[in-house]
Amino acid sequence: MNDKSQLVFCIGHCRIDPTDNSITFQMQGCSPFANETTKVSLQPKFIEVLSYLALRHPNVVTRNELVEQVWEGNVYVGTKALTNAIWHLRQHLLPLAHSGPVIETVRKTGYRLLLEPEYEQLNVLEDNLKIIEAKLDTANRHMQFILLFMSALVVITGVIVGVHLYQDNLRMIDTQIKVITQDPGSERYPRLSHNRRWLVYGASQPSGNKSLFLKDLQGDDLPVRQLTSLNSSELRAVWSADDSKLYFASHYLDTDECAITQLDLATNEIHSLAPCSSEMGAIDISSDGNYLSYISKHESDKNGGIYRLSLNTQNAKAERLSCELTCNYEDRDLAYSPDGKLLAIARRFSNISEDIIIRNLNTGEEHRLTEGLEDIRGLTWAPDGQRIVYATENSGSRNGFIIDIKSAQFRSLDIDGMSYPNSVSDKGELVYHQYRRQFEMAYYSLGGNVPSSLFPLLYSGGGHRNPDYSTQAARLVFVSSDSGYSEIWISDIHGEKLEQLTYLKSRVAYPRWSPDGLKIAFIAPDDSHEGNRIYILDLVNKNIFALASGYHNHGRPTWNWQGTSILASTSDGITEFYLDNKSPKVINALKMGVGFAKSSTEIVFSRYDVKGLWLIDLNYPNRIEPFISDQIFNAGNNWVLTKGGVYFKSKNSTEQILNYWDASTQQVTPILKLPRSSISGFGSLAYEPNSKRLVMTLDGFPQRDIMLLKHKLLQ
Template identity: 70%
Template sequence: MKDKSKLGFYLGSCRLDPSDNSILFQTQGDETSSHESAKVSLQPKFIEVLSYLALRYPDVVTRDELITQVWEGNAYVGTKALTNAIWHLRQQLSPLDVDGGVIETVRKAGYRLLLPPIYDQLVDTEEDIRQTTETKLQHANQRLRLMAMVLGAVAVVSSLFIGMHLYQDKQRMTDTQMTVLTRDPGSERYPRLSHDRRWLVYGASRPGVTSSLYLKDFKREDVPARQLTPSTSVELRAVWSLDDTKLFFASRSHATGKCTITQLTLATNEMLALAPCSTDMAAIDISPDGQYLAYISSHEADKVGGIYRLTLAKADAKAERLSCESQCNYEDRDLAFSPDGKWLAIARRFSNISEDIFIRDLANANEKRLTQGLEDIRGLSWMPNSQALVFATEDSGSRNGFTIDIETAHIRPLDVEGMSYPSSVSDEGELVYHQYRRQFQMAYFSLGDKVPGSLFPLLYSGISHRNPHYSPEAGRIVFVSSDTGYNEIWTSDIKGQKLEQHTQLKSRVAYPRWSPDGSKIAFIAPDDRNEGNRIFILDLTNKNITALASSYHNHGRPSWNWQGTAVFASTSDGITEFYLDNSAPKVISPLSMAVGFAKSATELVFSRYGVNGLWLINLAQPEEVTQLISSKVFRSGNNWAMTADGVYFKSSNGNEQRLNYWEASSQQVTPLLRVPRSSLSGFGSMTYIPESNRLVMTLDGFPQRDIILLKHKLLQ
């Protein structure tokens, strides 16, 4: 008899055939004929998902059940693949025109099919009947033989049952357990447990309060965490000495801006500056023998972020750089010593959208690559046996945790949503991490209102949308959305409606920009090796996507020239022009560019990486660079938009952000809006819509982070 899961079935006027992985829409009045023009072949996994939903109709099917049935429980692959399958199935079944769609998402439960499947008849052939009869006879004979054996075995089984049951209970993996350790208003991050696991140190940021280090005593749960560092400086990330009497961390002075690697003796509160650094969020770790500190810094001129090693035994020791010093195509961003002292794990960034994990043999400096093509690594920590790492990543706006075996590079998901910066893994399978909850949205601000307004969401959705750019010629906003589980290029009208997806790269696209005539979109995406990135051009007239010729490893945000024949982007050589005819790129200026707008055929207005102010370069004579807005006023970097009469831009002032307008004719700056700090993403973008006199930008919001104690079966 045929397996029902292999049978074809109808959903309304649509027939699904698992034998050739196809769907076919029948025309009314001609249900028996096959219209090949309406027949669509789908990926086998898509068909399997739909078939399983049909088998379970009208029940709700959980995501875990679908991943188990279709992807054999491989959550690392299945989590994104399922989201992608549901999206494609909804697109293909959209002609059925069912209210709410053919496949319903049941919040926090799973998916449910809304149309009843009508299966082909289950027909028993003569051969089916013969095989069924033979099978029954065989089963009858087997049962007679087995009955005698079973009676003799019952006594033995009974005696072993209790012992086996206890053994299985002992071996059975524990369920995932999460305990919230901090519930303070604000943002707690970078947790680190002392070696005796009594003390927790972490950094905390609260609205209106300087970021400082805090210490929590688990033996005195009733006592609030104690602030360790003063409000005159900023500290966030610390590591314990081996005897738990000292802490080491990066500290940045408010008054001078100077950053130093600092030692704090807990008994006396004495602080000692050890070495220079570049940021108060510097990754830092101590060697298992307690002799060295290793940390990430870029404090030396012309050197990107790299690893420095400092000997603690020498009072006047100078930190030694272990990373590449010049002509580097990467930047080190995080690190962790293995417990056995053999390895140093490194998170290494190759471009602004690609990062991977390496381990360095500390005996000979040889390195081994463990991953290929991650997006953004958010913390590294070793398992106690030094054979595996725990790490967190952010992919298309979603964070999660994983383990990776250093010999096989096999990755297993922890399925802990929001996991960031795991640390202090114990033999009992526990660690601490900070849970990160943040969602990017596009918001608009209406200009010219008599009553001052506020920021309003452009799209009401549980999906992250970011980096908008508007084209008057196209009459649409282009942006990046994670609606399908991947960051892809989408567009909408000026009201955030009539959405359309334009790429299906299943990758990480970023920073889309319209061409002057509204026919093309430039964006960046990972290269073929998932190490660097390339500039891509989407031609909306023919839907083709092409990569611009470039020998560079990393490209900044693209911006078009006035004629729409080339794209400017920042490279290791400076502002570089890339041509649509794929002729050799041309370096315009050694200066870097964060965001640029072509003001005319010979004028490019741009902001710079690491340098405040808004600048104008003469493309005919690139050595002529003038400052349009003072560095004391303009510190926006990415969040600004140019119009014919002036510039809108974001500024930060203490614990608030401001939206300002600089008028070109009068050179005056007018504040337009005040919002809490971190409301506007520092990595977002801003665009002006003249038809509605609105600004559209990436809305962020103050992130909520809490410290979590996790016990997980994969950590044992």
């Protein structure tokens, strides 16, 4: 906020002190010496919003004015953050709301503080107001002259602009979308040759095999050519400068090795150039064809990051560009600028926060272009080298955008489902793959006399995922995008009595009930959108608070048996976070996927690095014992612990199976067989014991097709 006077003021019996970002509820009056009852420290931005509303009382303050004053005009961050700030302020000021709301929402305008503020330094405020009024009087006299001059200038400018706009509109085209592929598989990561005749893309076949394919865009009736064999797996490729070769990551199925590979299209000869970790890793080439950059995790002692390989040096070793060890981020995608001097990077700061970084390849300097994106689904440069086209996924929906790298101003392309745009031309054309997917929750009834199947739990246009059930609350908690944002909702076991609990307008994830059914733990972005925090929603008073943590990334939360702490994975391993905001404690260096409390001291958990279920005794945290053999269990996130055993998902190349592991007999019983990809790998499994129902997240069988887009904003 521009005003830094830091005036202390009161509204009712609440004293607001901007010097330490605190609010204090007092027994009587507004004196700084009055008896305090409750003192709470809030985020600085929350106090700035409240202070500015107080300074403007009793006037209505527009949202734009608040964003300008508090977030210095950063609309991209401020719009979401303001809504979040108002929500939190209302929650913290509830003791003042006995006779009505404290902060009023004026529809389509902004907000107004309804209680009159009382300033401890009122004389300072009055002097400042007099100075402001004098300045306004002087400014008004100048404005009368300026307005006369500007009126004439506007008329002349309007004529000139009108002529140019008319000419521009003649050149501009309507949005045109052409379907290029509609195969039964899943086509993705398209890339056009420089002469724009040939299209290379990856595709997952119904059998599960991944291969590269080549299509001649001048011969629609010609068959598509498969470029790679069934003995390897490939998905993303890039053309050489002369279109004679392709470069891609190839994962060999027989040896489980990965190599950056060069394919000569004329001879079909293949050469391995450097090690890699995955066929899905991003890859790009400089416009002069001298350097190849790609994302890899092949070095076990380093985080995943960017490697740059010289194509002009024989037996060259790739140079690492990303941070190696003590990093608070992971690079996930990249694109060379047309002049080869800059690298646009999609950088993930936590499992729910990602942004675009611009790196100068000559100096190594970087600057952050975006703030608070959820998931970036591909990025590429416009030919002018001044704009970047990118796609995002927000609350389950994908769309495309174009952003100016100097002003950071962005515009939506309004292309539903856009993913991994590429090969932008001067004429405003590009290719992308369209992505259609809808996460839904379904239930399966156990133990019936008649064979059953999966049934939808909710019927709505939004996506629903990550269910968890509380027998104490007799409610399901889950994430829903019905409101347009990923928020926390609850319902009964039948999907009825729906209630939205959060209004953060930000991505929330992985809600878990406390043992007493009175609180919900979940993950959401931090204020800087450079990581995430563990938040607790208290259903008794509807307050939301973050647990004390110095970590930037937290895994799925798990309650301890008593409901007094949360366990989650961090960069240090399994870490315990306390509801009384004590400093967190590292329990074990292992990383936990999903966990459930088995007793007052025992936690059963899965791991992403190895198969099997594991048990840790919190009294002896260095003793990790297998709970279910790795020969049986590889469910990832989709399992739930019950009193008698474990329900979990298993899979093979063609199908998924729901199973039950009986703790007393140590035997596994298959329950239900499903098509491959039915149950989402990013979902969770919940169990309701009274009606004996399993609730899970369905994947929605994603469909991907390659599309050719012509758009006026790309010209």
